[in-house]
Amino acid sequence: MKIYSSRKFDVEINNFTLPNGKTVEKPYVRHRGSVVIAPFLDNETIIMIRQYRPIIGKWLIEFPAGTIEEGEQLETTASRELEEEVGYKAGKLQKILSFYVSPGVMTEVMHLYLATKLEKTAQKLEEYEVIEPFEIKLNDAIRLVEDGKIEDGKTILSLLFISRKYRDLLFLLQ
């Protein structure tokens, strides 16, 4: 049963049958899913953003990301958000991981894309997005994670996952 609907998420209450046979009624947040994009200018330089997040009243260091629009293909979302938020088109997009963001309360699944063969276009922000892109070496970004300077979960996860798989990445970037 849908009890609230907004552009980015709905709230629903449904009955679920558990593996132990019991039934539980749970309220939860339905979300269409999202993408996060790690844009590589070369083997070691990435593009990140400083983004103002109104609901927590903070600037966060993040990778560009966004919600899948109704009926949109994943790769289209990745390509669209990359261009809107940082002003680049990707010649190559590769999905390297999918994960649930908060599976106790929200259905959102997020897909991590590597974006390479970048070509400069122009940022196209929505009226209420406050986003400043910047270039940084992957190793320097990892140091920010280790020092607790990056507070956005998807960005910490993405940086550490990519760094862990870096040898593969060098291969992927060919």
Add this chain to the structure above:
Amino acid sequence: MKIYSSRKFDVEINNFTLPNGKTVEKPYVRHRGSVVIAPFLDNETIIMIRQYRPIIGKWLIEFPAGTIEEGEQLETTASRELEEEVGYKAGKLQKILSFYVSPGVMTEVMHLYLATKLEKTAQKLEEYEVIEPFEIKLNDAIRLVEDGKIEDGKTILSLLFISRKYRDLLFLLQ
């Protein structure tokens, strides 16, 4: 303005002033915050859980975790969830990272704790929690992350962060 309230989260709509002076009205999910716990039996053996997640209809491999109760101290939440979900008391709890789970739509901040000097007690599940603890080597868990077998964001992040800081961890475990 609160438009929905449940045990784990509320939905609110508020006006926010942006750094560019504009005002935006946003619906969002208010969440009290949560903890995730990485329990170490020794320098290389951790305890994880298989948990059934009704709202996505899947079993996920996770670290124990849970929502902060009203007015509860963070460390109490960590200690309580560890005992309830895996049946261990921690002699030592250390917070090593805090991060936002989905800062575009939800206020939830999550705190990662290392739990060491473990002492066996008994699992105390709530009626509708379906959770099976198991022991695994940290390196084997990291391999599950690399192979895409772990789909829970907080768990991927926690495993990679701990593994990245492993030398420090060995020191912390003394």
